[in-house]
Structures are given as C-alpha cells and as structure tokens.
Amino acid sequence: MKKIIVLSAITAVMFLSWGSVAPARAQDSAKDDKPTFYHLVPGTYVNGWPRFTITYPKDWAEGHLLPQEVFRAGVPGPPRGVTALHVSPFPARAISLDKAASYNMLYARSADKDAIVVSDKPSQTRDGTPAREVDIQWHGEEHWLTLGTKKDDCWINMGVYAPHKIGEDLKAILYSLRYEPGMDKPVTVPADIREFLDKFSSDMVSHDLTKVMTHYSDRFLNSGTTKKEMEESTRHFIGSIASFEISITEFVPAGDKAYLAGFTTSDPGKVPIKEISIIKENGEWKWYGNQREAIPFL
Secondary structure (H helix, E strand, O other): OHHHHHHHHHHHHHHHOOOOOEOOOOOOOOOOOOOOOOOOEOOEEEEOOOOEEEEOOOOOEEEOOOOOOOEEEEOOOOOOOOOEEEEEEEEHHHOOHHHHHHHHHHHHHHHOOOOEEEEEEEEEOOOOOEEEEEEEEEOOOEEEEEEEEEEOOEEEEEEEEEOOOOOHHHHHHHOOOEEOOOOOOOEOOOHHHHHHHHHHHHHHHHOOHHHHHOOEOOOOEEOOEEHHHHHHHHHOOHHHOOOEEEEEEEEEEEOOEEEEEEEEEEOOEEEEOOOOEEEEEOOEEEEOOOOOOOEOOO
16 A cells, blocks of 8 residues: 555656756757757657667657656557557655566556566666666566666656567667766756746645646647646646655757756655746746657557
C-alpha cells in the first residue's frame, strides 16, 4: 500500500510537471533539422532536463503520452501488440535502482495480474552510468524491457514494448541513452516570464483549478494532449499538491513564444517540465505545449 501511495503522488506531479539561479543560456530558435529539446527530429529524442538523448528508428511515429511519460514513439498499429518506446522520469529519492522491478510490476500487474519478471539485473549505460535492466512478460507472449538510470535528483525509467521477446535491436534503443553534462543547472529568465511561472506555481498550491487553467492557451497541445484533457487530468491530483516551484535550466526566446527546459520541485521531488513552450496572448504568457499531434499507442 505504501508503494502505491508513493507512486500516486509521483504520478500527480508528472501530470502537472512543468526556482536562485545563474545567467541564462539564451539562443535563437532552430532554423534547421538539428534535434533539440524543443524541436523533435524523427529518430532522436532530446530531453530538456536532465539533458540526454535517445535514438530510435526514424520511421517510428510519436505517441500520445501517458501521465508519467515525457516521450513515447513506436510502430503505428492497433492498441495491443505494437512495438514502442517510452521515457518516464520520477523523483530519484522515491525509487532506488535495485527496486525497479518492484515498481514496474505495480504497473504491470494493474494491467495483467499474471505478469511475471523474466529477468532483473544490474547494468550500466555505455558511458558507465549505473542502471537496472528488467524484463517483464505480460499479456501472453508480450515483453516489456525497462532500463532505469539515475541522474542527480531524477530517475529515468525507459522501456520498450513488443509482442515478442525483446531482441538486441530493441534493447539497443534503451542503451543509446547519452547524458549531456553542463546543461542541468538553473538559469535566470526575463522578469515577466519569472512572474508567470511563480503565479502558476502559487495557483497550483492554492488548488484552484479554474485559476490554474487560465495559464493555458486555448490552443495548448502537447504530444496530442489538449487543454481540456490537461484540465481533466489535473482535476484528479491538484488537491494533493502542497508545494510547487519551477526552475528553468535553458531559455530560448522566439518572438511571442519561448521554449523552456527545466524541472518542478514539489513534495515527491523533482521532475522535468513537459510543456516546453509558452506563448504571449493579449499581453499574458500562457502554456502552449510542444504543438505536436501524436498517435495513440497501447
């Protein structure tokens, strides 16, 4: 029961994840196909905070996110039996690598009570970062292979799903993770954006959903998630938020828009910002999302 309560609190933060600081690393918005944390190029995912990249097949499509995820991609297909990648960050203090199988099984058993752990072993990424590899079999012959690593205050849990045993080609996607040092410290942002972030945080702690949603553009779209869907998701968890603070680790101005990488800090710990774009509408900044459609998966 304790583990379920902890995971529920973490999931609440991930639904809402979005301060002190050093000079900002500001830059012009991208004008080419170079992958960045705000410009998805098929085949390469760049996470804003902590900064890392993962490579996957270029012909895969981006998938609609589950609440705890920052990225999902896979082979377009029916709801079950597809091959897909997910990236899910959690506060590091809540989960230890050696307990990765236990936490993943909480989710697996909620979907299939007959799910089993096929293997659970210590591992490491190619740069030597300690990791934990867990193989879970569920829904008959389907497999879910996960690789968990820790970076500072964040636990990155990546996984690939397939309707069969995971081969070396799919496993290589997880082990393609590369951390980029020097990009994870908070920076300063313009005063009006700092004011927007602080007001949003204050309204989150007040549990006033109506006020919280005024900080979202009506055109908000984030990997398939609309403003209406965000409101419904937030409704279930906002009452559990006791503290909330937003730190920005990279700021990219783009006219009436801006791109933000960073993390939120609340009771469970730190998690990355998911809605990486804001827009100025009628003189006020609003969350705008990444403005990408996504295909439903799993």
